[in-house]
Amino acid sequence: MMHRHKNAAARAPHPWLLNAGLFAALLLLSAISLGIGSVPIGVADWWQAVASPGMAEGLALRHQAIIEEIRLPRVLLGVLVGMSLGVCGASLQGLLRNPLAEPGILGVSSSAGLGAVVCIYFGLWHWNAWLLPTVAMASAALATFVLYRIARRGASNLTLILAGVAMSALTGALISLAINLAPTPTDMQDIVLWLMGSLADRSFDEVRLSLPFIVLGLLILAFSSRQLDALTLGEDEAASMGVSLPRLRAQIIAGTALCVGASVAVTGTIGFIGLVVPHLFRRAVGYRPSALILPSALGGAVLLLAADIALRLLSGRVELMLGVVTALIGAPFFFYLVLRERWRSR
Template identity: 50%
Template sequence: MRSVELIHQRMLIVILVIVMVCLFVVSLFIGSNPLPVIQAARESLLDTPTVIGLIFGEIRLPRALIALFTGATLGLCGAAMQGLLRNPLASPGLIGSSSGAALGAVSMLYFGFGVVMPLAVPLGGVAGALLATFMVYLMAGREGGTLTLILAGVAINALALALISLLLNLAPSPYAVREIVLWMMGSIANHSMTDLWTLLPGVLLGWLMLFGTGRSLDALTLGAETASTMGISLSRLRWRIFLAVALSVGSAVAITGSIGFIGLVVPHLLRPLVGFQPSRLLLTSALGGASLLLAADISTRLFPAGTDIKVGVLTSLVGAPFFLYLIIKSRRYQL
């Protein structure tokens, strides 16, 4: 029976990898001005790239890679948070990492540091995510329960959003307001390879920390007391996941802006396919998150020319009804 489950798990991973690779390749060439596949790849390798080669290497390639790493991060962190809290409605933003990153990045934009130093916005985002997560951890306490943790996350999220609204209200010019609002909508477009290299260290470090938590999350499904008897330190596990989510989500959100619901939708859809086992859900959610964000980014390019739909807006339009469906479904089970 176990061997059959492993075969199904491997088949699922292979399918998700194939889907992700296909979407990645499509995202390199599709758009309002589709690129010739072979010509673009060949000309991007020349010592003096042509216009097509520059579009491929400087615009399409970093855009596709950032979508892949950001989507994978959101899916992976969503699976980890749902496993830690044993709640299928949990998401990476629940502990304040997303809103904290948004506040840090918006603060850099508001005070103009982003113009003076290009790395100011992403570094501000990472710092904001770490600070917000640390505050949630302090408010919840080392031995705080799930409900206390969720309430602390709600409080920090509300505070971060209130401070962002204050910065918007006090913005010195309408141009600053426009820049902040557009950033908060979430977008994969108009990023360079420099942005990718800025995103990668925190994202990869967070991944390494999360992929070692599978066994502990499996034990936690039996209950906190049972997990403790198996040698699992809940406070240490919580701190490790918090730090990993803050680093990886903060690094991603600081570059792309707020992109919601991927961390909620992807693990929920894939959970039945992995036998509701958290350790198996981590990798599959990372692959599924990358595929979903790549698909969403491709979809934004299919709108008529001149229509600039942000990918964060599109994911929210799809994710919000799905979230409402989950709430209604959970209420039916309670009744």
């Protein structure tokens, strides 16, 4: 297996072409997302509304309000959350050396969701808006740390997945308990809809709330990527090459907690992005974790924006939830990966 990966790394082209293509796709999807909706806005119209806000009047003024208050925050959150989930998936797979590691499957996202639900249920976020992402990030960090301790003991892929399933079941049961004890049907509906994950009805308040945490988390994970290359050889070999394993583990856990916690706090639970995206580009970058970070970031943003555009085009009177769409995409892909791992183990 290692020999095959070395050969693939030698044949892999420079990733700049892949990154350039993903960036172009991201720009295209952002432009499409700004234009579609109940009020279609052409490229020339929304560009005029954004580029010349002081000159807008009449219909252009209406377009400007729609873009600035509704669609632009939705696009920015889609990019931020997609990047964070993609990079977290690539980093967790590198740290745990497990191709099936992903925040949603391993229960990290649901743990962050539990922390956020606790804040919503008890109304803590009304006291201070920063409590919601803080508690969500602390819950995500705890879940990531527990999973790492399990993986460190030489657990198999199956054991790690079962641990993630158990963690998801526990957090799901506690979330269901909160829903069951919700004081009013409106509170129950708010929690359920929020947990499904969505970019709809978000404003720049959510962007400002999540931006510093996500950017900090992405920087931590990006600066840790070079050390993940050495970890592919094994923990003993990485330590002999000067890699501080405790520091690397702490960095990955902290970066994942910041990204996942902040993302879940503003959009709810959106799964499978971190699983699908790294697998799409791992071979293209020669199986190097450090070279996979940027494509995973751009690819995560592209996939999340594409899913959001698809649900907006396919939805009728009631808009589909984004977490449902990503699950419909990711679940079959997860089954494929599980079957592929089984075939390779024979």
